Amino acid sequence: MASNSLKLFYYDAKGRAELIRLVLAAGGREYENVILTQDDWQTEKYKTPFGQLPVMEIGGKKYAQSIALANYCAAECGLYGKTNLDRLNIDQVVCLGSDLVSLATQAFHEKDETRKAEKMKNFAEVEAPRFFNMYEKLLKESSTGYFCGDSLTLADLFIYDQVFTESKWKTFKTEGFPLLNALRKLVESNEKIKAYLATRKPTEF
Amino acid sequence: MANSKITLNYFDIKGRAEIIRLVLTWAGKDFVDNRISREDWPALKPKSPFGQLPYVEIDGKVYGQSLAISNFFAREFNLYGKSNLDGLIIDQVAQLTEDFIQEIVKVIRAADPETKAANQKKVQEEAAPKFWGFYEKLLKESSGQYFVGDEVTLADLIAFDVVTGFVSDFTLPLPDSYPLLTALVETIGNNDNIKAYKAKQQ
Numbered sequence: 001m002a003s004n005s006l007k008l009f010y011y012d013a014k015g016r017a018e019l020i021r022l023v024l025a026a027g028g029r030e031y032e033n034v035i036l037t038q039d040d041w042q043t044e045k046y047k048t049p050f051g052q053l054p055v056m057e058i059g060g061k062k063y064a065q066s067i068a069l070a071n072y073c074a075a076e077c078g079l080y081g082k083t084n085l086d087r088l089n090i091d092q093v094v095c096l097g098s099d100l101v102s103l104a105t106q107a108f109h110e111k112d113e114t115r116k117a118e119k120m121k122n123f124a125e126v127e128a129p130r131f132f133n134m135y136e137k138l139l140k141e142s143s144t145g146y147f148c149g150d151s152l153t154l155a156d157l158f159i160y161d162q163v164f165t166e167s168k169w170k171t172f173k174t175e176g177f178p179l180l181n182a183l184r185k186l187v188e189s190n191e192k193i194k195a196y197l198a199t200r201k202p203t204e205f
Numbered sequence: 206m207a208n209s210k211i212t213l214n215y216f217d218i219k220g221r222a223e224i225i226r227l228v229l230t231w232a233g234k235d236f237v238d239n240r241i242s243r244e245d246w247p248a249l250k251p252k253s254p255f256g257q258l259p260y261v262e263i264d265g266k267v268y269g270q271s272l273a274i275s276n277f278f279a280r281e282f283n284l285y286g287k288s289n290l291d292g293l294i295i296d297q298v299a300q301l302t303e304d305f306i307q308e309i310v311k312v313i314r315a316a317d318p319e320t321k322a323a324n325q326k327k328v329q330e331e332a333a334p335k336f337w338g339f340y341e342k343l344l345k346e347s348s349g350q351y352f353v354g355d356e357v358t359l360a361d362l363i364a365f366d367v368v369t370g371f372v373s374d375f376t377l378p379l380p381d382s383y384p385l386l387t388a389l390v391e392t393i394g395n396n397d398n399i400k401a402y403k404a405k406q407q
Contacts, residue, residue, distance in 0.1 A: 004290075049297075049339075049342075050301065050339055058290070058293075063293055063294075063297060064297065065296065065297050065300035065301060066300075067296065067300050068293055068296035068297045068299070068300045069293070071292065071293070071296050072289055072290070072292065072293040072296070075289040075292060076289055084277055084280045084281055085277070087276065087277065087280065088268060088273055088274070088276070088277040091270065091272065091273035091276050091277070092254075092268060092269060092270050092273045094273075095270035095271075095272050095273045096255060096269075096270060098303070102307055102310070105307070106307075106310070106311070106314070112316075115316060134255055
């Protein structure tokens with residue numbers, strides 16, 4: 001069965017598109033990686049489904065929402081587990097991780113300067129470690145090194161991207177989380193991911 | 206799954222668990238709808254996977270995160286479409302809803318009454334029309350009356366929950382200017398299982 005042609009639209013950044021890129025890389029799936037400048041965005045904005053990026057054009061139709069797109073790509077690439085229970089386990093990890101992203105977003109967008117500083121501090125010192133401990137617990141329960149089963153899935157790539165993809169604003173401390181660090185090694189030693197990371201252009205975010 | 210024992214644990218409110226209740230109710234699957242008082246929660250907390258509600262117990266194993274749980278039951282009971290592209294359509298609706306809920310969270314977690322009032326106004330005047338508009342647009346683009354053509358999926362139940370559940374506590378009533386969304390909510394609400402369930406909640 002012929003697979004749909006894929007086009008990914010995003011800014012010149014890793015950001016919310018990087019998970020999708022990692023999934024497609026791990027799946028060995030070709031796609032057009034379209035980079036939009038801020039000027040492009042002024043006109044392209046109106047051609048997106050919900051006024052945001054990333055957007056993917058799949059078989060000529062546009063779709064959005066980074067997690068929805070990552071799920072689709074994972075399913076297409078065989079990185080979404082084999083059973084519905086696998087998917088439940090993977091979705092749990094992604095939803096949990098998304099909660100941490102929401103906390104970061106709420107802190108980052110706080111308008112009151114004093115409250116923002118408090119929230120950012122609380123995020124870095126309390127919330128992030130609390131979530132990393134939950135990730136460690138899930139990895140321990142899985143016992144294979146991967147979050148779900150004995151091979152790479154979307155869950156591993158999501159957490160890897162969240163914790164270890166470099167970004168100017170990220171100040172996570174990852175010492176003291178041995179299973180998370182082992183996951184990093186596992187993901188980065190995947191042949192296709194290694195090849196992708198070797199040629200990835202450095203960006204601020 | 207047909208013979209599995211399911212217990213849903215949550216507070217005695219719609220909140221984040223209602224979508225799970227709706228999926229199981231639509232599917233006609235029996236489950237224990239365990240509604241917990243605030244006083245009883247601390248004792249139960251260690252049993253939850255992530256220290257939060259809702260969580261479900263399925264054949265003795267516990268799982269958390271309302272969207273992950275809804276997705277699972279939807280997949281088990283043929284409410285997730287037939288293809289990965291159907292799944293993408295459903296997930297778009299689910300993820301848009303998560304964004305909408307984050308605007309509600311800004312009201313709930315506001316540090317003072319002024320911020321709360323300002324955020325509440327933003328939900329009513331900006332977020333609600335924006336997200337209702339997205340649902341309406343997606344329904345218009347669909348080949349049928351539901352988000353995924355002619356078959357009811359999790360996406361339709363999510364939209365129903367947005368308009369009738371906890372999110373609607375923070376918005377004005379849905380105006381006439383969203384006819385497809387209005388029709389969808391009515392259709393879902395007229396389902397026998399949903400009607401019986403709603404009657405029981407009175």
